[in-house]
Amino acid sequence: MAGRWAQLPVAIKPHGNGLHRTTANTLGFKVRYARTPEELQQALHPFAQDARALLVQEYAPGTGRCVAALCGRGEPLALLAYSREREFPLSGGVSVLRKTIPLDARLATHATTLLREIGWHGVAMVEFKHDRASDSYTLMEINGRFQASTALSLDAGLNLPRLVAALYDVVEAGPIPTYRVGVEERWLRGDLLALRDGLAARHRRSATAAPAGAPPSRTAVVWHFLRDFRPRVRYDEFKWYDWRPGVVEAVSLLALLLAWLLEPVRRVPGYLRRPAVTSPAAAPVAPPHSAFTSSVTQRSIRA
Template identity: 35%
Template sequence: MESLSMIFSVLVLDANQRSALAVTRSLGRSNYVVTTADSTDRALAGVSRYSSQYIQSPNSETNPADYVNWLIKLQSERKFDLVIPVTEITSQLLLMSHQDLHGVKLPFASYEKVMKLAHKGHLVEAANRLGVPAPQSELYESAPSVDPSIQTYPLVLKPCLSKIYTGTHWIATTVRIASSAEELITILKRDTYLQNTSFMLQEFIPGHGAGVFCLFDKGKPLAFFAHHRVREKPPQGGVSVLSRSVEADPLLKDYATRLLSGVNWHGVAMVEFRVSPEGKAYLMEVNTRFWGSLQLAIDSGVDFPALLAQAELTGQAPTIERYRVGQHLRWFLGDVDSLYLYLKSSHSFKNKLARIIQFLTPRPTKCRHEVNRWDDLAPAQYELSIYLKHLLGR
């Protein structure tokens, strides 16, 4: 991205997230004045050389009212041109409170539009209307309305919201798979939030996950990106610790475009699909915020944070047609944890030895570290210090 002729100030929230570090580095290199904030006394992005100042904030999850009041006061004093949250909780909290956040510019669509995608029941309705395949789903308002004896198993119990705001705090929900009526009954009793919150019982789709990362400007697509998870933590499936950029699947791009253009989407989105063994893709969910492996897209030539900021502040962001395929990104300490968990598992000695060799032989010409960067060493030092404290405290 070219440097801007006018200097803008940006506040990056949730600064302990690796995605916040990627945003901070991206915008700092593009000559934005970046301030970072989180609830701890120091934070991953806060120690970056690209953060001009770090500010400790209240906790948006445990003290939402204090957090909103803190941001209102800060904005009145500093007048940031753009405020970028990177977690679901902070993003939704600020969107819900936007009428009180006078002068705070967020790089999102309206709260109502965001919830059309974040609320999985509304998402399935939109997908059906726009011709995007989704698993067969039945919406329920609460657990007492379910008759487990008439369901087809296995099935997926999917809460409509991954985080539920009660007015004073947040409740984290979990997607469950039930293989029988007995399992479903147990889940409905155990997850007490299901007694008074909406959820779906959804057809189980075997296969593998696939996704496409997008940036839209008022319904117009500006950029797409895709990656393959090479290794994850935990190893059987979870957070990516080694990933590789790949070509975005044309069909998934088409589905994502239908969905996001159909709701006149604005901002970034991660559209996730499940691909069956027969090769059919089904829409699973849409995350309406920056994602964990954001740095891989930036390294591959799709600088989502800079593009988003340019679209918001100048209205002149370019469309990105191509990017580097085969670029790797490694979260080193996450990869260490993944190796440890693999070696503790019941895999054979041969498989464990192969996994050690894979860990020790990265591709130096095609692989970059997510946190460890020679031009910005402080975040890696900070992350290692926190890692060792946790390790020694076990």
């Protein structure tokens, strides 16, 4: 099987979203990489009886560039471009720090051509990887649902949930505003997980490390995490106009930090605990990002 792949390295991902398919959660990882036919063979061997559980893609280096779009029968009504400044895992995964960017003409053309071709109706996110060395874009995926970037679009002045509601005549349609460039949005829980991932030595030398380039140093990982507690950075979960999810998330984050602090105690021989069931060398999987989707999105539709 591995010998058929001429374009290595490749990325190996659970097939389907973890909220709707059990495989993405039970496999215990977000993404792994194979650089050689032998590594690919080793990675795929445990899943020989269920190849549908995995998605194998040619590795595309670069920075994630995304277009959040609203379409009416294939015609683009609103577009918002943003860059995935940091992800969890750091080698590539779910975005934890995003920034709105000007809509590059090529990026807009690529995204709208795809959405027109399939006659898309509603909201979608088209993700690309931008390789600075070659100044080229590689299509990664099209997600036909609200993304974590919904909070970013709201703070940038583009109320996508309300626009979708107007598309289906739920609310009155109004003028579509131009979004603000340079707005930064952070998912704090995911960024904490990315921090931990960047500090863990096993992840820096494992199959979860990206093939291209060396991983950032631990000093750089800590500095970037602390630097982004800047006043102008917004947060997915913490909104003054919808504060309840933020309170719940704050309590949850305190519990998470406490659990991390107690980990050395749990490793002491004789400490009573239930054995964790994990797959070998598995990287942590990001928890479902539900803090704003259950509340902020609903509030923005009513706004």
